[in-house]
Amino acid sequence: MLHELTSKxxxxxxEAIGSYLVVHPSSQEKAAKIASQHGIHIGEAHTKALGESLxxxxxxxNEGRVRKAAMAEGFRVTGTIGIILRAAYIHVLTxxxxxxxxxxxxxxxxxxxxxxxxxxxxxxxx
Numbered sequence: 001m002l003h004e005l006t007s008k009x010x011x012x013x014x015e016a017i018g019s020y021l022v023v024h025p026s027s028q029e030k031a032a033k034i035a036s037q038h039g040i041h042i043g044e045a046h047t048k049a050l051g052e053s054l055x056x057x058x059x060x061x062n063e064g065r066v067r068k069a070a071m072a073e074g075f076r077v078t079g080t081i082g083i084i085l086r087a088a089y090i091h092v093l094t095x096x097x098x099x100x101x102x103x104x105x106x107x108x109x110x111x112x113x114x115x116x117x118x119x120x121x122x123x124x125x126x
Contacts, residue, residue: 081116084120
């Protein structure tokens with residue numbers, strides 16, 4: 001993941017890594033085992049391996065197979081929509097901002113099924 005971020009030659013990313021992002025190594029061997037066991041991409045498996053090593057309380061992913069693998073290992077799981085809804089409920093985002101983000105996701109054909117986005121919009125209306 002670090003390589004993917006730093007290869008973009010973005011000064012903002014470099015600054016973030018130097019100031020508030022913490023880089024943790026993960027085990028290639030463990031990630032390969034997880035990828036094989038759950039049929040997920042090696043990068044996603046590294047994320048899961050890192051979550052285990054850090055005793056993470058929450059696993060963030062939008063990918064169905066990755067979410068299932070994380071839940072099978074006992075993680076609480078949420079994705080982009082869950083983060084947006086939670087942010088609205090605890091007033092980090094206004095309801096209007098949350099609506100805007102969800103509408104943008106729908107307009108940009110974000111890799112989440114439109115029915116799930118609509119369900120989140122309906123939830124915000126309640």
